[in-house]
Every structure is written in structure tokens, then in C-alpha cells.
Amino acid sequence: MQIRLSLVALGLLAASTAVNAVTANEPIQPIRPAGELNLAQVELGKKLYFDPRLSKSGFISCNSCHNLSMGGTDNIPTSIGHGWAQGPINAPTVLNSSLNLAQFWDGRAADLKAQAGGPIANPGEMASNHTLAIEVLESIPEYVREFKLVFGADQITIDEVTQAIAEFEKTLVTPNSRFDQWLMGDADAINDQELAGYRLFKASGCVACHNGAAVGGSSFQKMGAVAPFQTDNPAEGRFAVTKKEADRFLFKVPTLRNVEMTYPYFHDGATWTLSEAVDTMGRIQLGKKFTAEENAQVVAFLRSLTGDQPNFQLPILPPSSDKTPRPQPFDK
Amino acid sequence: MQIRLSLVALGLLAASTAVNAVTANEPIQPIRPAGELNLAQVELGKKLYFDPRLSKSGFISCNSCHNLSMGGTDNIPTSIGHGWAQGPINAPTVLNSSLNLAQFWDGRAADLKAQAGGPIANPGEMASNHTLAIEVLESIPEYVREFKLVFGADQITIDEVTQAIAEFEKTLVTPNSRFDQWLMGDADAINDQELAGYRLFKASGCVACHNGAAVGGSSFQKMGAVAPFQTDNPAEGRFAVTKKEADRFLFKVPTLRNVEMTYPYFHDGATWTLSEAVDTMGRIQLGKKFTAEENAQVVAFLRSLTGDQPNFQLPILPPSSDKTPRPQPFDK
Numbered sequence: 001m002q003i004r005l006s007l008v009a010l011g012l013l014a015a016s017t018a019v020n021a022v023t024a025n026e027p028i029q030p031i032r033p034a035g036e037l038n039l040a041q042v043e044l045g046k047k048l049y050f051d052p053r054l055s056k057s058g059f060i061s062c063n064s065c066h067n068l069s070m071g072g073t074d075n076i077p078t079s080i081g082h083g084w085a086q087g088p089i090n091a092p093t094v095l096n097s098s099l100n101l102a103q104f105w106d107g108r109a110a111d112l113k114a115q116a117g118g119p120i121a122n123p124g125e126m127a128s129n130h131t132l133a134i135e136v137l138e139s140i141p142e143y144v145r146e147f148k149l150v151f152g153a154d155q156i157t158i159d160e161v162t163q164a165i166a167e168f169e170k171t172l173v174t175p176n177s178r179f180d181q182w183l184m185g186d187a188d189a190i191n192d193q194e195l196a197g198y199r200l201f202k203a204s205g206c207v208a209c210h211n212g213a214a215v216g217g218s219s220f221q222k223m224g225a226v227a228p229f230q231t232d233n234p235a236e237g238r239f240a241v242t243k244k245e246a247d248r249f250l251f252k253v254p255t256l257r258n259v260e261m262t263y264p265y266f267h268d269g270a271t272w273t274l275s276e277a278v279d280t281m282g283r284i285q286l287g288k289k290f291t292a293e294e295n296a297q298v299v300a301f302l303r304s305l306t307g308d309q310p311n312f313q314l315p316i317l318p319p320s321s322d323k324t325p326r327p328q329p330f331d332k
Numbered sequence: 333m334q335i336r337l338s339l340v341a342l343g344l345l346a347a348s349t350a351v352n353a354v355t356a357n358e359p360i361q362p363i364r365p366a367g368e369l370n371l372a373q374v375e376l377g378k379k380l381y382f383d384p385r386l387s388k389s390g391f392i393s394c395n396s397c398h399n400l401s402m403g404g405t406d407n408i409p410t411s412i413g414h415g416w417a418q419g420p421i422n423a424p425t426v427l428n429s430s431l432n433l434a435q436f437w438d439g440r441a442a443d444l445k446a447q448a449g450g451p452i453a454n455p456g457e458m459a460s461n462h463t464l465a466i467e468v469l470e471s472i473p474e475y476v477r478e479f480k481l482v483f484g485a486d487q488i489t490i491d492e493v494t495q496a497i498a499e500f501e502k503t504l505v506t507p508n509s510r511f512d513q514w515l516m517g518d519a520d521a522i523n524d525q526e527l528a529g530y531r532l533f534k535a536s537g538c539v540a541c542h543n544g545a546a547v548g549g550s551s552f553q554k555m556g557a558v559a560p561f562q563t564d565n566p567a568e569g570r571f572a573v574t575k576k577e578a579d580r581f582l583f584k585v586p587t588l589r590n591v592e593m594t595y596p597y598f599h600d601g602a603t604w605t606l607s608e609a610v611d612t613m614g615r616i617q618l619g620k621k622f623t624a625e626e627n628a629q630v631v632a633f634l635r636s637l638t639g640d641q642p643n644f645q646l647p648i649l650p651p652s653s654d655k656t657p658r659p660q661p662f663d664k
Contacts, residue, residue, distance in 0.1 A: 058406070326604060329408050
């Protein structure tokens, strides 16, 4: 019995070493579950994320365009904003966005907290402003109580609002994809086609930009490194932030996690299928034409990157009071 | 010990009798939890309810205007539809709508199933059509599998779609309000002001129309029975369905369940506070002017009608396929 236990222990040790070995040698790392978070802020942030009263119309919430039922995106080329305004760029997924080096396609927000205030006050998105948003929240007794409980202050501030939303967004990681199971040592978690796709993904150079836990999100790269990207979209990428000529048409490399759910693709949202996206990337970033078989392999690999989706109760929002500023959906 | 147990048993019996007595004598009945339902249809219907791909834009779902985070309404006077179209009438709550004698303000749909197909094909709401909606669902492999599993047929039909949505909506009852706890025999569940409000609600005649489990929803009544209702809204009510002159300006009596969450009020959505709504109803339906104290009592009673809100995991929607017809958010 003593010997048997030792053998089991040795076996476990060996398996554990094997897992670490696989993981350590791969350019893609498994997504870790969300770490230490302020759960009170998370719960408050979840409500705010779903609350359309942060918009002028009372109709648009964070979840409208970063829909957690749909891969954290809206699955349309560019988003719909106040008055049915057509957005300038494809809404990036909020899933795993805490792993990005910066937020927005051009990285103009340093982190999730800095990002969260933007859409609220953007006239083509939620079309409110921070003063009005705070006035709305301050008029809702349950929010006043909850902010006081969470932040310990009598006044609600936009800083607290964006802090809570960001804290909630940090929970939106998607571990446990089949590919991550494979990375962790389960050789059967992906099939031969998917494995061939991953090998091709590495051998062709895709991993140069799409690497790490998020399979992207860690650098800005020129869209069209080898051949120009054809688009009607006028976005200039990182140049808009730095005004450096070298940054023209550099965009944050998007995460490929859950990419089968985050169509349509690229910053212009003009590409609807993974097959076409892989073909375009090969051509304009790597100067490579994938065969139909290779393309299918890479696509199969990409589909193995879908992880555990957000898993929580639909939040119930506290009702407005008689003093709450009224939404202005049809105000010109 | 024998005697003690018997006394406890007698006590329970007495309490139980008391509960039944209270309930039986009141014109408002407690909401019962949803009864026998097809749970497979419920789960499918929940996804469809949240799926904006049933709209032309890919942006509007049932939940957009009947938001389950906000009392099953959108909390704006009239809803926002495709292209930011302004809806003609206030969106009624979906909560407890299974208890209504018919659906829509004018009762033009006999039941939830008949209602569910309407907004999908309404150009000012979701702006799709039933053929396109089915084509979209048929193109999504996970939906094809789930419909087959739930309905046992190879083809998805609009009949199945509306059946599943309706079955989900039947789960959206809100039992266990403080007022219902009082009805069930817990004398401390409502306070003196709320009880006074309920007595006034009965004595003034409000219960003539707002009665039963839904505190409304069981009849069509003339809006402005005693004095005319002032509104810019052109809706003609039940007349639009029957073309009978006697039905002009008759509307379905709305449920008052969760009424503190379903502002703004009346079919034109022009009244934002419960206090104003109670005042208007007294004046135009009962020929009664409530004092400030009475008004506050009735409002307090109405706030005790908020029950258990929907309590489920945010549904995750299956991704589209390469064959899915693409949304047309900005198509003219």
C-alpha cells in the first residue's frame, strides 16, 4: 500500500511536470481565472454595465455593443449609437480585455477604467455626459446606498463608476477552452485538424503577434505589413493618438480568444468569415497564401479557442426615483 | 411531549386556515409560481428572447424593449425601433403578462404566442420578417440541433419560435411581493401606511379594474371614464381591433405588479411618477381627488407589489455560421 501510494504520487508529479513543460514551451498560454478582485465592486459594476440610464436615451448600455450573450461584441460591422448613429469602427470584444496592453483599437485608453468613461460621453455612442450620469445615479436610492457601501463615500463620482465597471470587466476572462485544456496536458482536447492548424499558426508566423494568454492584445502592429489592407474605413490607428508618422495604420492586435463568436472581423468589421479573415491575414501580414486545407486547419484551431463564457445571473437594476433626470431618447 | 406536538399542530392548522381566509376574501390574489411548463422550450425561448438576430439590424431583441433587468419594460415613454423609429405606444411589461386576458394595449393578440411574432416583423420595431428570421435560425447549427431536440422536427418554423418565446415568458411571474406575503397571512409584511393605502385602493374603487393575481390585465376599460384623459397619443385602443364605436379608447387595464419599476405610466408613457399616476386615475376614472396623505398611502401600497424579479443566468447565444444572412443595421 505504501508503495502504491508512492507510485501514484510519482505519477501525479510526472503529469504535473508534463503540463508545465507543455505550457512553458508554447507561445500561447492558458487563460487564468480572474484573480483577486473586489467582489462588491464587481457586483455594482455588473449593474452599471447593464444600465441604459448611463445613456441619454435610456436605451443603450455597455452591454448593448459589448453584449455578453454574444462574445462581448455586437456582431455588426460598426456599432449603433444614439439616434442610430453609425459607429466609426468595429466594437472590440470586452472578453479578456483586461489582458490587453491598452484599450480601444488605437490604444488611447491605458486601461479598462480609463476606457469605461469614454462611450458614456461620446455623442455617437451613449450621448450622455459624466455630470448627467452621476446625477442619474445619485437620484436612485439603491445606487446611493450601494456606492456608499462599496466605496465608503457619500458622493458618487465618475471615478467610482468607471472603477466598478472595470472591476466587473476583469471577471470577463474565458478560461478552459479546449485549446487551453490541451495546453494543460489533455492531449485529446483538440483533434488532429486543430493541432495541425496550431502548428501552421506557429510555423507561418501568426504567433509573432497573436501570442500570450489572450492570443493577441499585447502589441500594436501595422495593418498591412506586407500588402495594403483594402478598406473604406478612415481610421488611422495608433497615429491618431501619437501623431507619429510611424504609427499610421498601427492597430492593437485583437485577441483571438472566442474569435468564432466575435465576427465580423478587423477594425472595419467588413470580413464575416474566419476563412476569409485567415486568408486576408496570411496575404497582407505574412505574404503567404494558405491552401484550402491549411486555411481549414487554422480556422479549426481558432474555433478551439472558445472558452467558458460569462456565467452569472442577469442583474436586476434598482428603479429610478421621482427625481431621476428623464431619458431623452428622441431629443434632437 | 405528545400534548405539545398536538398544540403545535393545531397552531399550524389555525395559521393555515387564517391564510386561506385572508386570501379568499381579498379582490387581489397572490401570484402563484409558474406552473407546469416545458422546460426545454423555456430554455430555447430564453435564448430567442435575448437574440437580436431576430431583428433586421442584429441589434434589437425582445429584451431591448421588455428589459428583464428593468421590470420587463424599457422605462421610456415609447420604444425605440429599427433606425431609431419612435414607437406609437408605451411598451407594456412582459412580467406577469401570461396573466393578461389578451396581449398589447388593444388586446389584438389573443395570447403570448400570438404576440411574439408581431414585433419581429414590425418595420418600426425589429423590422425583420418571419421568413428571414427562420432563415437566420436555420443557418445556426446549435439552434437547428436545439429546435430538433425540443420540437422533434427537422424544420424550424415561426410557430415553434413563438411557442418557445411564449413558454419562456410564462416563467416571468413575480410571486412573493410583500403584499402577497401579507395576503398569505404575514401581518407584518406591509406597514400601516401600505395597509391604509390598500384599504383606500379598495374603498375608492380602484379594485373594480385592478384586481386578481395581476392587479389588472383582466378587462378592457375606457381611459377617461369620468373625465377625459389628456394626451397627444393618437391610439384608439380596442376600437382599432373591433371597429365598434363602443370600444373607442378602451385599453387593457395594465397590471400593477412591479409598478414601481414600470414607469413611465399609461399607454402614452407621459406620466413619470406614481404619485401623478394615482392622482390622474382618481380624477379621470373615479371622479375622486385623493388628498396628499391618501395619495402617499396608495403609492406606498403600490410599491409593496414588487415581487421576485427574473432570476436566471444570462443566456449565451450560439454563434452565427458563414451562411447566416448578415444583419443590415444601416440599410435604408
